[in-house]
Amino acid sequence: ELTRFNDWPWQHWASQQPSAIALLTDDSALTWLQLSEKITALAECFYQQGLRNSQTVILRGKNSPQLLLSQLAILRCGAKVLPLNPRQPELLLKDLLPHLDIDFVIDFDDGLLNLFSYPELQFIETNPSYPQQISHLPCFDHVIEQPATLILTSGSTGLPKAALHSMHAHFDSANGVLQAMDYQMNDCWLLSLPLFHVSGQGILWRWLLRGAKLAVKSACLIESLQGVSHASLVPTQLWRLLEQTESRSLTLKQVLLGGATIPTSLTDLAASKGIDCWSGYGMTEMASTVCAKRADGRKGVGQPLSGKQVRLVDNEIQIKSHSQALGYWFDGKIKPLNTLEGWLKTNDKGAYIDGEYQVLGRLDNLFISGGECVQPEDIEAVINSHPAVKQSFIIPIDDKEFGQRGVAVVDVSETQILSEIADWLKDKLTPYQFPVHFYRLESQLKSSGIKVSRKQVRDWVYNQ
Numbered sequence: 001e002l003t004r005f006n007d008w009p010w011q012h013w014a015s016q017q018p019s020a021i022a023l024l025t026d027d028s029a030l031t032w033l034q035l036s037e038k039i040t041a042l043a044e045c046f047y048q049q050g051l052r053n054s055q056t057v058i059l060r061g062k063n064s065p066q067l068l069l070s071q072l073a074i075l076r077c078g079a080k081v082l083p084l085n086p087r088q089p090e091l092l093l094k095d096l097l098p099h100l101d102i103d104f105v106i107d108f109d110d111g112l113l114n115l116f117s118y119p120e121l122q123f124i125e126t127n128p129s130y131p132q133q134i135s136h137l138p139c140f141d142h143v144i145e146q147p148a149t150l151i152l153t154s155g156s157t158g159l160p161k162a163a164l165h166s167m168h169a170h171f172d173s174a175n176g177v178l179q180a181m182d183y184q185m186n187d188c189w190l191l192s193l194p195l196f197h198v199s200g201q202g203i204l205w206r207w208l209l210r211g212a213k214l215a216v217k218s219a220c221l222i223e224s225l226q227g228v229s230h231a232s233l234v235p236t237q238l239w240r241l242l243e244q245t246e247s248r249s250l251t252l253k254q255v256l257l258g259g260a261t262i263p264t265s266l267t268d269l270a271a272s273k274g275i276d277c278w279s280g281y282g283m284t285e286m287a288s289t290v291c292a293k294r295a296d297g298r299k300g301v302g303q304p305l306s307g308k309q310v311r312l313v314d315n316e317i318q319i320k321s322h323s324q325a326l327g328y329w330f331d332g333k334i335k336p337l338n339t340l341e342g343w344l345k346t347n348d349k350g351a352y353i354d355g356e357y358q359v360l361g362r363l364d365n366l367f368i369s370g371g372e373c374v375q376p377e378d379i380e381a382v383i384n385s386h387p388a389v390k391q392s393f394i395i396p397i398d399d400k401e402f403g404q405r406g407v408a409v410v411d412v413s414e415t416q417i418l419s420e421i422a423d424w425l426k427d428k429l430t431p432y433q434f435p436v437h438f439y440r441l442e443s444q445l446k447s448s449g450i451k452v453s454r455k456q457v458r459d460w461v462y463n464q
C-alpha cells in the first residue's frame, strides 16, 4: 500500500527516513532531510521575491537539479509551474503565453531570449540553516486539489494547449504505475525525459510517492544510466541506447517505454541484452501512463493500470481516471477536455485483441486514397520493421487521380538506403498503401522535443 501524505511529500520522507538518499546529481547526493530543507529555503526565497499562492511561473530549461528544486519550491508556495521547452519556437510562445496568465519566469537556458517581459524569479542557493519562517506558506492539504502544473501539449492544428493538473492527479497517476512496476525505496529512477513533458513529470511524482531515489544527470543518456535501476524512454532513445551497448553491462533493471508505437523487435532486442521493458500507453491529459504491461513479445500495451478505466467506442480509445487534467488553461479559465460523460475522447484508434489493448494510430491521421481508407500508422509499422529504419511518417498529399496519396518520410542514416527500402516494401504493402515518394527525415525535424511532430513533418513535405 502506498502512502497518503498528510504533509508535503519531501517533509514526510524527511521525517520518515531523514538520512535516506533522495536525489543523486553529477556531484552530490542529497538526503530527504537535506532536500526538504533546500526546498523550504528556496520556497521562502521565492516568497520574499513576491511569489504567492495560485500565481503561475514559467520554468524554462533542460532538466537540472536547479530546475527540479525550483518546480518543487514553486509548488511549495501554492503556485503553478509551467515547465517550458527551451527549444519551443519564439513565435509560438508570443502567441500562446499572453493567454496563460504568467506572473514570473525562471529561465535556466543560457542565451538569447528577451521575449519574456515577465518579472524574473531569482534562483538563489540559500543556506539551509538560514532562519526559516514558513508559516505563511500553504499547507499541503489545502493545495493538493488545486492547479499545480501546466503542461503544453500540441495537437494536429493550432496552438499547443496547456493541460492543467493538480498534485492529486499526478499522485493518482503515479499510484497506478507503482501498483504495476516494482520501484522500491533503494531503486533509482533516472530523470531521462524532460520535466516539460508529462513523461518527465511522471518520473518525478512516482519518486515523491515512493520516497525512492531520483537521478538528475547532465551527461549523455548512456553515461547517466550508470548506477540507476529505472528509466523512462521513448522508443528512439532505447534504439540508440541498444546500438551503443554491445558489451557494456547496464545496471538498468526496468525501462518504461511510451509516447509512440513500441515495436516488439525493440523490446525483444532489449530483453536479449537483459533489459526488462514495460510497454506503456499514456498522454498528457492523463498525467502520463494509462495502460502498461511487461513486454512479452506481443504488440499491445496490456491492461488499464489500477484506478483507470478504458473503453472502445467506434474504435476510439476513451479513458476515465482521477489522473485526468482539470482542463486546459486559457485566458484565466479552465476549458473542459474533450470528454463524454467523464470519459476522455483520446482520438487514438484502439483494439482489444488477445486480452489486451492495442494502440493503432490517431483517428485524425486517417486519409482516403482512391476510395480506400489509409491509416498512416499501419504503413509506418511495416516500414519500421526494416532493420535500417528508426521511425517513419506517412504524410498525405493531394493527388488529382486518387484524392490523396501518401509520401514516406523515413529516419535512416543515409538517403541511399531509401531505394532499397522501397524495393523491400513491394510485397509487403497493398498498392494503395504504397508511398509515391520516399524522403529521408532531416535531423532538424528531430530536435525540437521528445517526439518528432507529425505536423512539422507535414509542413516540411509541403515545402518539397
Ligand code: 4YB
Binding pocket: 153, 198, 199, 202, 203, 232, 233, 234, 256, 257, 258, 259, 260, 261, 262, 279, 280, 281, 282, 283, 284, 285, 287, 288, 289, 290, 301, 346, 348, 359, 360, 361, 362
Ligand atoms: C502512443 C503510445 C503507444 C502514446 N503506442 N501511440 O511515463 C510514461 O508513460 C512514459 C514513459 C516513457 C515515454 C513516454 C511516457 C509518456 O508518459 C508518454 C505520454 C505522451 O506521449 N503524451 S503526449 O500527450 O505527448 O502524447 C500522447 C499520444 O501519444 C497518445 O494519444 C498516442 O497517440 C501516442 N502514444 N503511447 C502508440 N504505446
